Amino acid sequence: MARRKNVVWQVWPWILFGLTACLMASPAAVAQECELGVDRIRVGGQGVLSGPLADYGRQIQMGMQLAIEEINAAGGILGCELEMRFLDSELAPAVGVRNARQLVDWGANFLVGTDSSGVAMALGPVLQELDVIQFFTHAATHRLTEELVYEQGIEHIVRVSTPVYQDAVGALVVKDMPEVRRWATIGADYEYGYTAWQMFKELLRRHRPDVEFVAEAWAPFFTMDFTPHIASVMAARPDGIFVTPWGGEAVMILRQALQMGVFDRIDVWWQAMGGSVDVLEGLTREIQADRFQGKLWASGRYIHNWPDTEMNRRFVQAFQERWARLPNYSAETSYSAVYIAKAAIEKARSLETSAIIDALKGMVVETPAGTRVFRDYDHQFEYTVPAGRAVYDPAYPIAVLGDLRVFETEEFWRYPPFGPLE
Amino acid sequence: MSLQVLIYQGLVGVSAAMYLWLLSAGLTIVFGVMGVLNFAHGAFFMIGAYLAYTFYGMYGLSFPVAIVLSLVGTGLIGLVVERFFLRPVYGLDHSFQLLLTFGLVLIFDDLVKAAWGGVFMIPPMPRFFEGAVWVLGMPFPVYNLFVIAAGLAVWAGLWLLFEKTWWGKLVRATAADREMAAAMGLDVRRIFATVFALGVMLAALGGALGTPVRVAAPGIGTYMIVQAFIVTVIGGLGSLTGAFVGALLVGVLNSYGTLLFPTVELALIYLIMAAVLLWKRQGLFGREQA
Numbered sequence: 001m002a003r004r005k006n007v008v009w010q011v012w013p014w015i016l017f018g019l020t021a022c023l024m025a026s027p028a029a030v031a032q033e034c035e036l037g038v039d040r041i042r043v044g045g046q047g048v049l050s051g052p053l054a055d056y057g058r059q060i061q062m063g064m065q066l067a068i069e070e071i072n073a074a075g076g077i078l079g080c081e082l083e084m085r086f087l088d089s090e091l092a093p094a095v096g097v098r099n100a101r102q103l104v105d106w107g108a109n110f111l112v113g114t115d116s117s118g119v120a121m122a123l124g125p126v127l128q129e130l131d132v133i134q135f136f137t138h139a140a141t142h143r144l145t146e147e148l149v150y151e152q153g154i155e156h157i158v159r160v161s162t163p164v165y166q167d168a169v170g171a172l173v174v175k176d177m178p179e180v181r182r183w184a185t186i187g188a189d190y191e192y193g194y195t196a197w198q199m200f201k202e203l204l205r206r207h208r209p210d211v212e213f214v215a216e217a218w219a220p221f222f223t224m225d226f227t228p229h230i231a232s233v234m235a236a237r238p239d240g241i242f243v244t245p246w247g248g249e250a251v252m253i254l255r256q257a258l259q260m261g262v263f264d265r266i267d268v269w270w271q272a273m274g275g276s277v278d279v280l281e282g283l284t285r286e287i288q289a290d291r292f293q294g295k296l297w298a299s300g301r302y303i304h305n306w307p308d309t310e311m312n313r314r315f316v317q318a319f320q321e322r323w324a325r326l327p328n329y330s331a332e333t334s335y336s337a338v339y340i341a342k343a344a345i346e347k348a349r350s351l352e353t354s355a356i357i358d359a360l361k362g363m364v365v366e367t368p369a370g371t372r373v374f375r376d377y378d379h380q381f382e383y384t385v386p387a388g389r390a391v392y393d394p395a396y397p398i399a400v401l402g403d404l405r406v407f408e409t410e411e412f413w414r415y416p417p418f419g420p421l422e
Numbered sequence: 423m424s425l426q427v428l429i430y431q432g433l434v435g436v437s438a439a440m441y442l443w444l445l446s447a448g449l450t451i452v453f454g455v456m457g458v459l460n461f462a463h464g465a466f467f468m469i470g471a472y473l474a475y476t477f478y479g480m481y482g483l484s485f486p487v488a489i490v491l492s493l494v495g496t497g498l499i500g501l502v503v504e505r506f507f508l509r510p511v512y513g514l515d516h517s518f519q520l521l522l523t524f525g526l527v528l529i530f531d532d533l534v535k536a537a538w539g540g541v542f543m544i545p546p547m548p549r550f551f552e553g554a555v556w557v558l559g560m561p562f563p564v565y566n567l568f569v570i571a572a573g574l575a576v577w578a579g580l581w582l583l584f585e586k587t588w589w590g591k592l593v594r595a596t597a598a599d600r601e602m603a604a605a606m607g608l609d610v611r612r613i614f615a616t617v618f619a620l621g622v623m624l625a626a627l628g629g630a631l632g633t634p635v636r637v638a639a640p641g642i643g644t645y646m647i648v649q650a651f652i653v654t655v656i657g658g659l660g661s662l663t664g665a666f667v668g669a670l671l672v673g674v675l676n677s678y679g680t681l682l683f684p685t686v687e688l689a690l691i692y693l694i695m696a697a698v699l700l701w702k703r704q705g706l707f708g709r710e711q712a
Binding site: 231 | 531680685
């Protein structure tokens, strides 16, 4: 008995030492790696994941995840690993706000994403209350940056994607088509559609006082049958039609327009965000067969075949290898948003919201879409995206925009003081 | 605005109305006979579209064969849903049926995402239906004419089925008085199952017919079901004639609204619905509930 007790007494201090060492070692090891004093950096995301527009949310998610995987493989941000959680915004402002709260409760250090302008406008004031930054990567309403940031000073809003200004770029292309004088719109029946049409008209009128705007038809989210809209604008015999429903809705409207013989009777169809990968995928068959007779034009918030830089080629290739698809604009903007956050956090050496915002000031950053310049006054990253004609190029698995026209942002973006439209 | 333009716009509205009619017909039959308000009806519209896409767009079967297979497939799913989910709640309050069928909407939306992914699907137009015919000097898609014909054929078929066949008599007897029908020795359970399957197949037909010009995407049924409820409120829930007239009204007025009042065309339908409710609470063709 005495001998056994003796052994226990000899071993006991060692066990104690071992346990203490283990307990102390694990947090110590993490703290040593991550310089920001957290176990990991949490990235919250949201976008639409249901309905004919669901691919945009999916692309946001894929872009974010690719960036996070790349950053983690390269050692994280200041040694801190990144983790992501992604929710469906259902394009509903109430859901978007609930998601933001949920993500902050989970511990999100910053947020990325959001497709609809309605959701974005609802989120703005909530971000301030939650004291968290959101990098908007798709929602395009000019009011987000002009009103909420520039006028009301909500600094928690940062937009990496182009605002609705980009949707007007078509005016700079069609101004050089003298025979196209009568314009109509089939618009998305919410703020985006109305603003895009306003900006397009304003820009076109500036260059072409002779054009007429002859008809309007408006289609709400989740419209499946656009034939009444197409018929009603065609009744006004337009030369050109400016069209803003996007995603699966853009594909439906164009296929229905083909069935109605629209392309035999007009000169130009401008599909504002038709440069989107899902739209081009959905129309590849028809574009390859030249069913649109070269009259279908579009732009995007990024297109994968421009600019021709090493960085863009690398991004497109990595994205294709990871997801077996081409990146849409919401993928590029979300991918770049994560890298922009990384640059800001590394500069601030902090996860404090105010420190990250300060670090963004004056930022000029190289991204796959080209050089993005941060506008301190409205927190909008400025960069240009070309417009082009929908063409089939055997070098790509799907149709692409070709015949590209590149314009300086000064020619079509808005600058302070932001006056009212019209 | 010329008369031609107005007639043409009306015709466009009629073709849009046919999808609504097919969806509302199933909704109204299931309610009329079984007393079940099926929120998940739109989900069967979506499943019909996905199955048609799968057989036609992916496996390359001919379009009519794909539609038939899609109807059979959706009907089978409907039978399973009726047997294992709806049957236990027939005797309970309506609110249980609403909760249950709403739950099914969410489940089916997610199952569709798991099976087909979140990306929308679009098969090519069947060659036979390519192109347009000239109506009043304007091109009108052949496919829309086909959809109008299909909608009218279904209307005639349902009328014959319910008014002229023995089975239709049994169903009407069951709808009129369930307990009496059971006491007379009718197998009410089997009638319910077949009626439910018929209802979801009509929804599936609406979805399947849309695939060449619309898209198959998760959640498309949810949008459609809202419209179908408006149709049945206007026409009278439980009345087939009501569903047909209601669908035509909604489709055609929507079309004229787009042409004549482009900024307020959405409100038009709701105004009509409110007016009908104020004037005839049970809908245009609905029977007064006891």
